[in-house]
Amino acid sequence: MCAGPRGAVLRPYQILRREALQCSRTMAGKKVLIVYAHQEPKSFNGSLLKIAVEELTKQGCSVTVSDLYAMQFEPRATRNDIVGRLHNSEAFNYGVETWEAYKRGGLSKDLVEEQKKVQEADLLIFQFPLFWFSMPAILKGWMDRVLVQGFAYDLSKCYDGGLLQDKLSLFSFTTGGTKEMYSNGGIGGDIRYVLWPMQHGIMHFCGVKVLEPHICYAPENVSEEKRKEMLTGWTQRLKTLWKEEPINCSPEWYFK
């Protein structure tokens, strides 16, 4: 990176400018899908969403938001997800039926639309408040219904072989409890236990690479100043997000 187009040596400011340009080129045109699960735009989660949309758009990324509550997104996995006849109408099996429906192009319109957004995205950001050590049901329903067999994984095509490779994901969430509570020895246990089903069980299973999660601890119980710091922290992180390497979300630690 220190040699010019024809091998000429560049001065430091030229190197810097060139790297900035290259970085900007890398980001511009990137497609981001933010799957957002909060009822209130004025909430802290709403602010985090706004920051992500603004910052990523400024970088030249194309940003799409699935605002689940605003969309009244259906979280229930039912027969309504299959258009037309069932593969086996004698005994309804959601996994089999959605797999078959996916293959023949027979999934309901709302699922097809979400799958198209996922397919086009380079990066999936999930923005939500932690509910009961997990995602709110409306977001869990998005996972349950959108990531069907055939689309996100298939027979023996899972984990590193999952069908959504070359995509990145990032779980960005707020908690009610403090960081201490979710630390080793804290009453909530290590936050890694909370991350496992989302990062390894869902994203890794589908072949999606995982960036470091972004966790804002207890924003409702800190000072206004601390909240602002948290928001600034998110903006700062997003500025260099495309330079980040995916983490190993399934380290040895979990298998001991």
Next chain:
Amino acid sequence: MCAGPRGAVLRPYQILRREALQCSRTMAGKKVLIVYAHQEPKSFNGSLLKIAVEELTKQGCSVTVSDLYAMQFEPRATRNDIVGRLHNSEAFNYGVETWEAYKRGGLSKDLVEEQKKVQEADLLIFQFPLFWFSMPAILKGWMDRVLVQGFAYDLSKCYDGGLLQDKLSLFSFTTGGTKEMYSNGGIGGDIRYVLWPMQHGIMHFCGVKVLEPHICYAPENVSEEKRKEMLTGWTQRLKTLWKEEPINCSPEWYFK
């Protein structure tokens, strides 16, 4: 237990009969709520539900089933859960609003009904297929919406001090993956990671004691004979369920 009412020595058959009576007395009148999340009565989960209802009823328990899909249970946590005016209509905060609504008796009818069932129950059984290392969204929505602050926990009334003490719970679920996959060293990691948010993060948080989970691994991928064995195993377990001691669902292991 070997001495009669007035200290007279009992013959072996009398002891047996007396123990049986006592056992039956302990079970009779117990109230069980089964929260069930499967779309198809003919499914393996449907069979497990049927067995539980029959066996527990036979024991003299009073069994209530919340059949979430049949009820079209709403999993989304929204403003609709609060009847009448909001505590703060400027910025909707689900946690605060449901807490305030609970205190003034202003939660929506479906939530009040579920809370009443929980309140009356001695034992909560959750019966469902594992979806993405967790509960199906419809069941997660039951947790999100029913177990509100004031009802299930309160300021500093959580974990061993949670508001739903003297109740037992049991997570009974089926998996897609095999037992080996969810064992130490398996690709799915130890099943204890899956259990953590449900058992510790939800039930223990609310003060509910936890019985050993009942896991049927990969029923769709085993022989008919093996499936029958699994069903018989559930019946057998239920026969002596009331003699079981709660497990420690938050052992040292999680805090290392």
